[in-house]
Amino acid sequence: MRDVARAAGVSVATVSHVVNDKPGARIGDDARRRVHQAIEDLGYRPNALAKTLSQGNSRFIGLVADAIATTPFAGQIIHGAQDEAWRLGYVLLVANTEGNPAVENDAIAMMLEHQVQGILYSTWYHREIEVPHMLQNTATVLVNCFAADDAFPAIVPDEEQGGRTATEELLAAGHRRIAFVNTTSPSPAQSGRLAGYRRALEDAGIGYDDALVFSAEPAQEGGYASTGPVVDSGATGVFCHNDRVAMGLYDGLRERGLRIPDDIAVMGFDNQDVIAAHLRPPLSTVALPHYELGAAGVRTLLGIEPTPVDRLLIACPSVSRKSL
Numbered sequence: 001m002r003d004v005a006r007a008a009g010v011s012v013a014t015v016s017h018v019v020n021d022k023p024g025a026r027i028g029d030d031a032r033r034r035v036h037q038a039i040e041d042l043g044y045r046p047n048a049l050a051k052t053l054s055q056g057n058s059r060f061i062g063l064v065a066d067a068i069a070t071t072p073f074a075g076q077i078i079h080g081a082q083d084e085a086w087r088l089g090y091v092l093l094v095a096n097t098e099g100n101p102a103v104e105n106d107a108i109a110m111m112l113e114h115q116v117q118g119i120l121y122s123t124w125y126h127r128e129i130e131v132p133h134m135l136q137n138t139a140t141v142l143v144n145c146f147a148a149d150d151a152f153p154a155i156v157p158d159e160e161q162g163g164r165t166a167t168e169e170l171l172a173a174g175h176r177r178i179a180f181v182n183t184t185s186p187s188p189a190q191s192g193r194l195a196g197y198r199r200a201l202e203d204a205g206i207g208y209d210d211a212l213v214f215s216a217e218p219a220q221e222g223g224y225a226s227t228g229p230v231v232d233s234g235a236t237g238v239f240c241h242n243d244r245v246a247m248g249l250y251d252g253l254r255e256r257g258l259r260i261p262d263d264i265a266v267m268g269f270d271n272q273d274v275i276a277a278h279l280r281p282p283l284s285t286v287a288l289p290h291y292e293l294g295a296a297g298v299r300t301l302l303g304i305e306p307t308p309v310d311r312l313l314i315a316c317p318s319v320s321r322k323s324l
Contacts, residue, residue, distance in 0.1 A: 007038035061090050061298060062111035062119040066099045077122050077143060080294030088302060090117065101132075108134045118301045120294070121145070126156055126188050143297040144290070150310035155297045157288050159189050162316030163196025166239045166267045166286045171204050173265055173324040175237030181226045181249065183218040183241045190241070193269065197239060216245060223248025231256060236264060237324070243268040243275040246283055246323075266323045269316075281322035289314045 001019070005012045010031050017025035018035040038044070063081055078094055085092045093116065095107030111119055118139030123129060129145045131152055146154035170178050180197045183190050198208050214229050216222030223245035230238055230249065240246040246268035253260060260266050260281055268276055271287035292314050299305035300312065 001044075003042055004035065004038045004044050007042060008034040010035060058115045058117065059090050060093050060111070060114050060116040061085050061301060062108070062114075062116040063092055063094045063122060063294075064104060064107050064111070064119060065094070065096050065122045065124070067096070067124045076290035077294040077297075080291035080296075081120055081143075081298050082294070083291075084295040084298040088298065088304070090298070090302075092298075104132060105134060108132060112137060120297045120301060122294075122297070126159065126288075128188075139301060141297045141301045143293050146311055153300055153307050154311040155293050155300060155308075156188070156311050156313060157293065157316050158313035159192025159316070160196040160199070161313070162269065162286045162288075163193030163239070164200045165196070165316065165318050166193070166269055167197045167200035168204075169284060169286075169318050169320070169324060170237040170239060170265060170267055171200060173237065173261075175265060176204075176206060177212070177233075177235050178237045178239060179212045179214065179230050179233055179235035180239045181214045181216050181223065181230065181241055181245055183222075183245075184215045185218060193241060216241070218242055218245060220244050220248035220251070223250075224252045227252025227256065231258070231264075237267070238264060239267045239269075241269060243270045243272045243283060243285055246285070247275050247279060250279055250283075260323050268323075271319050276319070276321065279323070284321045284323045285319050286316050287319050289316055 001012050001015045005015045008015070014027055014031060015035055017027055018032055063078060065078070082092045093111055093114065097104040097107055108119065116138065118141065119135060120141050120143050121131070121135060122143040123145040126144050128148055131147050140152050142152050142154040144156060146156055167178060180194065182194055201208055212233055212235060214226050216226045218241055223240060227249055238249065240249060246266050249266060250260065253264060258264055266283065268283045268285035271285045276283040276285045296305055296312060296314060300307060
């Protein structure tokens, strides 16, 4: 600011008034012009942290995540939040804690010191969490997770709608005997996707058959192990809990000489691109809306999105490929 003042031939106070557009400051048009010209010539930028400390607020938004930055697809939450924050004139401060409570507390404390507008707290998979106590000290929105008492606004994927959509895609392809390979791990995804599967069958006038629902480890090995029971069930279409399960099922069906989708159709969930788009045939699936979760989290934090009473459900869209 001293350099700008010297170049413009004015006081440092005048530069401060111009930079901060201080109301009521009596500055002549010529002096204001010279200050703006000096700012442009010198490439001056205000010290954002100093401005934050003096004004008591900032253009920063914090995002604290457990392992989201290192997962193959959930990093899209950061991408969505960053894009939306930038579009609205804010900068996203990101801390990836790897689930370490001490690191998490330090990250939140650092963000509070920077007087962030608020904090997005996110997990890499949809689950119930215990909200860190320090988040009581600032506006907080939970992203891809929720508190048991819904004391904080939460932005989460609509698991039931996603399960319904996956099943409806198989129904639309002409299948009536549809198996569901679900996970063994209790979670919103396990219960929500099963509820969506049942709802789609009910809406199509097809009775729910518990013998067509199989539990499997939510990984490639689980899908492979479920091949025999699925084939023996006589299902012509299969909805898999996630794309990794579908990948294992592909292996098992191929070993049995069965073709996808000619002999049996397969639907995944997650749209984990490194898997779904590169299987042969490419896997039709339902996408988890990670990018929109992050973007909606920013809008909710800033009051642009109406604050949900408990949880804001984000739709999971279908991604059609060649396995149906």
